[in-house]
Amino acid sequence: MSDVMTAPRAKVEEKLFQNRYLVDAGRPHIKVKAHTTPSASLLAMTTLCPAGCYTQTESGQVEVAADGCLECGTCRIVTRKTGEIEWNYPRGGFGVLYKFG
Ligand code: SF4
Numbered sequence: 001m002s003d004v005m006t007a008p009r010a011k012v013e014e015k016l017f018q019n020r021y022l023v024d025a026g027r028p029h030i031k032v033k034a035h036t037t038p039s040a041s042l043l044a045m046t047t048l049c050p051a052g053c054y055t056q057t058e059s060g061q062v063e064v065a066a067d068g069c070l071e072c073g074t075c076r077i078v079t080r081k082t083g084e085i086e087w088n089y090p091r092g093g094f095g096v097l098y099k100f101g
Contacts, residue, residue, distance in 0.1 A: 016051070016070075023067050024094035030066040030075065031086045038062040039082045045075050070096055 030053070032042070042062050045054040051068045054075070064075075064085070076087040089095070 012050075018099040019070075020097040020099065021068050022094045022097060024091055027091065027094075028064070028066040029088045029090040029095065030064050030069060032062055032064050033084050033086065035061060035084060039079070039084060041079050041082050042084045044078060048074055048078060050074070068096075 035042075037060060038056075042054075043056065045064075046056050046062060048054075050072060051070050053064050053066055053069050054062055055065070056062050069090075071089065073087075075085060079085050
């Protein structure tokens with residue numbers, strides 16, 4: 001058996017925990033536009049976002065808490081046609097700080 005097969009595996013959650021995130025208080029870099037019913041694309045973000053930033057409220061709207069965002073751009077692409085979110089990179093010095101290794 002090769003070394004790759006026998007090497008211990010780290011879970012994705014454990015890897016993500018290594019990262020740090022600097023919050024830009026009061027200036028979220030992603031916003032969900034006001035809506036009553038989310039599109040299927042926006043609703044899908046509650047399961048697609050790898051950082052778990054999207055949640056659905058009890059009344060059915062979708063919210064985003066950009067703290068912890070990995071800046072992967074998935075939500076930007078998935079909702080591109082519906083235009084339900086505003087997406088920008090965080091200001092310099094804020095946002096995710098990746099830790100490799
Ligand atoms: S950019 Fe990626 S990590 Fe950040 S909120 Fe969108 S899907 Fe989640």
